[in-house]
Amino acid sequence: MIALERNSEATHSLQNVVDRHASPADVAQSENEPHEATCDHCGLVSSSMVGSNGHLFCCHGCMGAFALIHEMGLDDYYSLREGAGNVDAAGTDTIFKQKAPTLAAIEMLKDLEGAGVDVHQTSDGLCEVRLTVEGLHCAACSWLIERMQPSLPGVHSAQVRMNDRSIHLVYDPEKTNPSKVASRLAPLGYLLLPQHRDDTDQSTNRHQQREHLIAIAVAAFLAANAMWIGIALYAGEATGMLIEHTHFFRWIGTILGVMAAIFPGRVFFRSAINALRTRTAHVDIPIAIALAMGIAGSVFGTIYGKGHIYFDSLASLVLLLRIGRYIQFRSQYVAGLSLEKLFRWTNGITTRVAEDGSFQSVAASRLKPRDVVLVQPGETLPSDGFVVQGRSHLNVSWLTGESAPQSISIGDRVVGGTMNIDSPIQVCITECGKQSRLGQLEEVIRNAAGDRTPLVQAADKIGKWFVIMVLLLAVGCWIGWCFLAGPATATMHTVALLTIACPCAIALAAPLVITIAIGRAARQQIWIRDGQCVERLAKPGLMWFDKTGTLTEGNMRVQQWEGTTKSMKCAIAVESQLNHPIAKAICEYVQLQRSKISQSESMSTTTEEIRSIEGLGVSAKVDGDFVLIGSEPLLRLHKIVIPTNWNSIHDRILRDGMTPIWIAIDGKIEAILSLSDSLRHDTIESLKALQLKGWRLCILSGDRKEVVDYWRRRIEGSGIVFEQAIGEASPEQKVDTIRLSRENEKAAVVFVGDGINDAAALAVGDVGIAIRGGSEISLRAAPIYVASNRLRSIDQLVDASSSTLRTIQKCFGISLIYNSITISLAVIGLIHPLIAAIFMPISGLTVLGLAITGHSFEKTEKS
Template identity: 40%
Template sequence: MIRETADAPAKRIVRPCIHCGEPTDSDTEQPAEEIFCCNGCRGAYELIHGWGLEGFYGLRDQLASGPASRVNAQASRYEVFDNAEFLGPSVPTEQADGLMRCELAVHGLHCAACAWLIENAAIRTPGWNVARVKMSDHTLQVIFDPTQTALSKIAGLLDRLGYELAPISKQRDQHFQNESRRHLIQIAIAGFFAANAMWIAVALYAGEAYGVAAEHRFFLRMIGTALGVAAVLLPGRTFFVGAIASMRNRVPHMDLPVALGLSVGTIVGTINAITGKGHLYFDSLAILVFLLLIGRWIQFHQQHRAAKAVDLLLRITPRHANRVDERNETSTVLVDALQIGDVIRVGGNESLPADGEVVQGESMIDRSLLTGESVPEGVQPGDRVLAGTINLQRVIDVRVEAIGDDSRIGKVMRSVEDATNQKTPIVQFADSVGGVFVVVVSLLAIASFLWWMPSGWSVAASHATSLLIVACPCALALATPLAIAVSLGRAAKHKVLIRDGNTLQQLARGGRIWFDKTGTLTSGRPDAELISGHWDAVQLAAVVEQECQHPVAEAIKRLASRSPKEIQIDSYELTAVHRNGVVGQVNQQAVLVGNLALMDQHHIMISDSTMEAIDRCTDESASPILIAVNGLIEAIVAISDPLRPHVASTIASLRHRGWKIGILSGDHPAIVQHVASRVGIDIDEAHGAMSPEEKLFTVQRDSESDEDSTTVMIGDGANDAAALAAADVGIAVRGGAEVSLQAAPVFIASGDIQDIDHLMQSARRTNWLIRTAFAVSLTYNLVAVGLAMMGRISPLIAAVLMPISSVSVLALTLAWPTYPSSLGNAGLWDKTTEGKTP
């Protein structure tokens, strides 16, 4: 294990920024309200308090949504927001009152507190009349007076608050909107019929108790029956459509007995209403249609959420680019307007909008979003770069070779959609049992009708109706969605978000789990440790690196903040940035910070002790960074990616439950195998240097090879998106690209990897709950059907008994402990390996 050579001083500690919560170096005596990670957060904090909106912080904390977005201290110029070509579909339109209206995408929203802050900021900004935040799709509607302010000023103001605006995509799911509106209209109509039918029923019941004139009774019976018939024929026709389709396709469906029961109830109830004899069912029919339609609308929304296609490419690549013309001047254009051969300019800490070849400049590229490689890669003229990766250091010019769907990230996104569309949905246990139940109940109802026909048509119809009512598949239909809904809700309380119930059914079977490494098993944030040399050299290196945005530079700066003493800095200069490191001067001393190749380039002598320290780093799968001062190696720093807490314990527990565990990573194979050995994964199951396509192939192969087990992929980057979608179950952990969350049905929002084990336990408990609920419901229905066929239950008693099975399933579900209450599995792991640096 690599350790520091000196203890950290007590006078400097790391505390959260008061605005965004970013870990920030500070003095122990510094008040908490003065801790800011950057000048941008300081400006946002002062602006919010200047408006008198400090209640934002209290509301945010009350909602437990996490910190605000970190503010960009050097916000880009927003003049492009006054350019119609840049805005595209978001270009403002003029209203009748002369005000301008537009809709923009807003990034950085967390909760209702963010919406509250933005909408109150509009009230306090002259010329900005209205701001309406839509949390469902993270959009902002802006209404402003162009004579008083410009859209660019509004965008700049929100940037100061930590929210970034961007043009919106107009690819709307119109079909979903129309279908949802149709469902809601049907529910509203059914609710109208049900409410009025219930009032009619109350009047009739009261009349039976206190007396009512015969003509009034007949009138109420006919009005109530008309309401019930209308409820069945208008909003309830959807069940008849499903039943007819079921019979045509010869596939039993829950709509079949529902439609049959509604038909018999309607016919018998109408005849009884006209003749004045027998029971009426109009109130029960109307209520049943109303409740079933509500359930269908909820199911429709769940299916839409599971299948909704999001514009993934827009989420992780820039919407615009800086195009360079023949005069070497830049203009901001939409990425869609780029042509092959155009030259674009990409600044430091910016994402590349297209694939291409570097034609000017040298920098470091973070490729982890695509490849999973944790160590940035140096680029120079002639090297190829990809859309979605991040330029970490200096400005580079890139000649465009591919954009949109033709880019590497576009092909990955297309494979995500293909994998999602090709994935065969699980036939749930409820479907198989429910299909048999539908056929059996329908046949028994016909048999009961024929059996009682000798006693008269009215008696036969009454008993058949009783059977269909008391054996209504509501409890069977309720068992699975109710158990899953309760399990999803309890998991959500532990910040484990599950998109659909099929996931729990899949995870209950067991099988194989593939982990990504960077950002999943490890933190994804490089850490630095001093293994040899002097703290003074580390501080000199931090001074040289202070203008660099490279992750290694950030790690060295954090390491320098723990130095036992501070040195006096009189002057410094960053003279060169290479792909292997940086060169600068501090207090008239030449300082080099980089790898062994950089030292060789500058003819720095490497001693045997230095090589031993380098070997110690590589043995621990860490990257050695050398610091040379005035031509001599003064310090060696190890850069590594530390393990997440509780990784070893979680993997041990998963293996104990029968899961096979492996790693699919784009990182170096030696690093991947070292991590595997530290967390208890077999070396043969740890695969490194894998491209997104190779991950996808491996997951698809495992998923197709064994249909009786479940293949799980756990990752957090866009390089994992295709594999997450192709797996039987994809699990995204916090800290990855948003594209992964759209491809995966499970999101571990807590960031605690132990919740993966808790999720597996919850899946098995939910599966047992569903089976138990089915057993209870079927037992009840068997007894009730038997009594109905024997003529022991009248339609009125059947209507009373019908909800009992649903109530029993509800009570059982609420009492069942579907999510583990404990937070660990003590004794299953070696605590000496927890959270240490690989």
Template identity: 35%
Template sequence: MTLAVGTNQESLIDESIREKSSQALCTHCGQAMPKSFQTTSVEKFCCAGCEAVWLMLHECGLEKYYAMQTAEGSSPNRPHRNSSQAYLDHAEFQSRHVQTLDDDRLRAELRLDGLKCGACLWLLEALPRLERGLMNSRVDLGRSVIALEWVSAQTSLSKIAQRIAALGYQVRPIGTLASRQEWRRQDRIWLIDIAVAGAISGNVMAIAFALYGAQFSWMDDPTRQFLQWTSVLLAAIAVLWPGRLFLRNAMNAIRARRPHMDLPIALALAAGLIGGAATTIAGHSGVYFESISMLVFLLLVGRFVQFRQQRSARHEIELICALVPQTARRVSPDGSLEEIPTDALRLGDQIEIPAGESVSADGLMQSAYAHFDMQLLTGESCPVRRNHGECVFAGVRLLGESPIRIDVTASGSKTRAAGIAQMVEDAIAKRPPTVEFANRIAGWFLLVVVVMAIAVGICWWFIDPSRVPSVVVAMLVVTCPCALGLATPLTMVSSLGKAARAGILIRGGDVLERIAKRGTIVLDKTGTVTEGSMRVMSVVGDCKSVRLAALLEAHSAHPVGKAIVEHWHNHKHESLFEECASLATPVVCDVQEFLGQGIAGTIDGQRLEVGSVGFVTRSGATCSAELLSGCQSSVVEGFSPALIALDGVVVAVLAIGDPVRIDAADFVRGLQMSGWSVWLASGDLSQITNKVGSALGIAPSQVRGACTPEEKVSIIHSQLLRPVVMVGDGVNDLPAMAAADVGIAVRQGAQATIAHADVALTGGGLRQVMSLIEGAQRTMRTIHINFAISIAYNAIGGTLAALGLISPFIAAVLMPLSGLTVTAVALRMPRFSSSADPLRSGVRQ
């Protein structure tokens, strides 16, 4: 900790606080107290905000919150200060997000960040006690949404939001009122359809059992007819009401002359219903109504799950938009600043962007120059300079210390960030509907069975009319697609569970099906095959100067500066630096940062400069030949050199770069050996990308540098070898991940990335991708085995039944047997086992 004494760098202070954490903790937030803080009272607060919240809660009798937090094992959030929420009261915002209830009560739903446990829920729902005029507050923990109802005469949404911020939670706008109501309506329709289909299939099944029983004991004709007519009626309701979805899709498919998976399903439903009704009218027994209504029910449940997944994906798209600030500071004609929602921005408005914050609209630079972190949009890891009159995009972060002004050229849905969100949405919509293996087969299977049953019935009509009913029923019972329907879901569910235990989170079973085939895999560079952060790769020259450079760079927030500080921290205990440990920490002064170039300062009277070659040599610093060649070799290796100069003499050259992950090369080789085509696409400079590509053994023709998110999508689309798998970590990879057959998010990236990925890897290792692919292949093999078993069973049983060799009763006994076999196979097969086990240790580190 010698470093912390002489410098004022914030992170170092944080560290020193943490070391003393055993001494004093803030009564409110439970964090360590700053060292300078002196108090004699029992209650200690780390800041005025915490104290205010503590007093507020005690005045309103809500101090129970602390006891509840402790019981839940968490601690209160620190209050968010100086967050102006004025935009929430803007007319533009209110018209989109606020609902007017009767007698001037208003209602709004907002996204809530910082929710942790039941105590948070309790506190937030007790908000009406703290805020006069707030009538009701309801929290939805699952979706992190808070619904507020207030009287507009007594309070305003911004006041309530400020109160929530003071408690340490943050609200953000979510989808507009109209879209949320539409979602709710669709949800209700699904639930009702499923309930109706479920109730009908249960009842029809009960009646069907009675009719099966009639085959081997006596039942009078009127009773049988009555039962059959009841089944016809119920099945007709099931097909026409909840089943209308399939009929409608099939009609559309016929009209568009395009095959659709719902076509065979609708045909089977119609054939079963009409055929059944016809035999019933003719006075014969023909009972397959329970299969029809059960099929409607099960398929609806499957579709509903899929619908919910898609909807939550759409919900998360709004999070990308949320990466762009929702508010902007507009410069009024009189020069004052006004906070308004970005939706209210007009073309030509001038806005100010505070230092360190994200730009809220696309626009033209009005300030002389500034540096931006463009990672969100392009994936570029280095800061980019923009001069007066040049374009900046919403969502990029302003680096440096001074605010800038821009003239708005596009805002809201017209910005480039919104364009990316739109691309993601389009890609999801365009993705062909996943026709799972089981679904593809199920519709045709049912159709074949119904047609064959009718054919067999007709044959037996000529052989022995009295035996027609029992033969047809036996055949239908024995070929009941239960085993077929059971095989896939069971195997998938057990696979997904095993994968999750290995740290691989998979969105749905269809992902496994798509990735099981060999195809093309496109890897993002930054953060996926590389570590994703700058590191000091090598040092040439005087190693001890790194210590001085680290002291200086502690004043900089630049990635290179951070890399140097980190390098020093990691190496200061080495013998090389032993003598430094005893040295007094020198005082750094006159620090001057030249953004994008370097940093300069004075240490112990010596002039120290750290930065790019151009920066350090601009004032004629001398550089020995050895260091110069070190410089050149680091460029050749794809790294950027950083020079350290003391009093005009270059003493050391650091090679700064983003190192390739240790397991990356093995991973690529493994994939190529098993027949995958591997591509590398990066938003980073072509030179660096090519270097990484060749280090990984990827052919230069399959490496693309300086890719925009749009170009990544076109790389995905241009692949002929399917499936195309995209592995990435950033928001800039999102459109490509959505366009690919399978999108895999490596490590804990941006929340929006995780939310959209088909697969999220929590361990960060590329080996998990390998494990995923192998596991998917094993899973599909199991499913195919199960299909073979149940189809063989159905073929043999069906044939025996068609020949009149088994009675309906024996068929009903045999039916569960195939189900049991399939279940046993599904649960016995190991998946994600051998290759996943070593990874588990990797997950934990």
């Protein structure tokens, strides 16, 4: 595990991130010289830091906000907010995003056309643009940006929109341009970028949302008024009413009802006609027929002044149906948004090398095959291609889960989305956009999210048969009643049948219940990206757990240090330069022991040539001595023989389930230290609960077999049985193991893990669950992210999933029973159309009520 985890984090070491809990002394230092650090308020990484009382901030706005929050005793805000997972991520990836591209972005915004920004000219000669703002984390940031506006000449308005992290600029093109605005905001750490291509989808989405809301507003107005008029008419029937007043009310009511069917209700006619054209049974067909018959009947009844009119039921039917449609639309939209975030880890700016050798900044979406781009270290490759100049290492972990950097040189194929690590390279682009590997992956995930879950598909199928059956019944009903009682009665009964037999309860149940469950889960800090997972987790199956960071805390601690003080001195000299869990553990331990060393020797050393070696450990030169820190294979690599007198300590460390780390100076072993981890406090409890529910448990870890066996024995001591415990699994082996067990297993195969090593395995399982503390990459791969950092949440998730499934089944059952009873009553002619119209929404409301009161996540909310 050490070996595999080491490298990618080590690559960050050069950035020399100041620890978030910096001591006051460090802060004072960073005030004087620019230092890269994360803001204690917004989590933004910035080089221009301000400090106060041992805290660091990216800007005065954040410092003010922090002081205010602290003053009001609301420090909990920070712990709550960290649950969202922003802060962890900011520490690593944002460094790369923020630094280099700032100038490129400013440069690129000079040519708005080339950057792919839509500029709207307003009538008074001003320009309007919408740009994405990066580094926007909190209200204080949006406040600051909006307050900047008066100090920016030529900018008429700058409005930040938090929900899609964008800014709307209105400016005078003669006095300023977005590039100037960007250069003013850049020192504060906010980066203005052209919007991604998905943003056009977003504007159509926004447009649709408005249409939906307007339709609901109009339908509500018409329904409410039609209902009052209906009440007046019934009251009049009971207590007596002038015949001309009755006519007047009927006319007004009919007009309202017809308007409801024509304006907000026209979508149903439209989709029914489309369905008829393509000869498919659609839920909208009976709705459209019922609406049409209702209108015809009402108009007929009004004109001839006799018979029943259904305008109030018509209007309320339209309202309820439109609300149902809106709920569907919203849940799709929200799912779409979460997807968009997944693919936004590149900022879309790239440096193109022109034919004359000059560099220009362009939007990645504007790249064409055969363009040559320059990729600086720390930048993400914009698209697929091959290297034409330079040699470097790539971080390809997002793609394969392979954590070791891949070395590349001229002629090698490279894939977009991977990160260049050490030196600049020039890449000739061969595929871009949807043809690139990243584009294809994006497409796959988009489609997966668009896939309807099996239950929803089943509901659709039932719905279709239902529609066909109801239509046949309606025809039979009408013909039958025509013979028995004439066309007027026949129409009445048929309208009643068509109205009451609305299958929307069936169609609505599954998506609604799942959407509600996902919302409730989010409140429990469990983020579910994919509704299918809820269905899959409902029945027990096989659950694989990663060990480090999942079953255990993942915080390595140095337990023993056998060796010289010189080794400590060298270790801290090297490891203090790195930002890796093991490095941190070593530093922590040495800090505690510091008094010992400083008495004997001075701590000042010069450290050079720090290299992390293929994920095995590090090597460096400390005061001219060649220092190696790492696992046994690292020593073997440098042909260092371990003297036999170390063997007993080494064996004891392994026996205790700890991880040995060697320190060698100038080819001689100086020390061995043992690292160990501790179980999460809720591991035993959660595993027991899962096992009771019928889940079978396994361990799949990259750590050494001995260590995995130790933890297995320790956990099994508490009455938990592991079916398998696999150690020393490489990322590829993890993927293969999961894939294999998916093939052999009928039930769901779940993988719970975190860390870069697990990204691919998380994606391969039926359900991947990332536990907090994992890298951003694994969160992209996993459809479920447990931000609460508790293993217990998985147990809750499983509970909630099965109760969600039960709720859906209950909804189906009730809706089917209800419909078959009411349909038979309607066919017999026992149900009046009005009563049908009252009962129709009731079946929908029953489903809604069941969905909301369903127990998913409720028990957990109390605990």
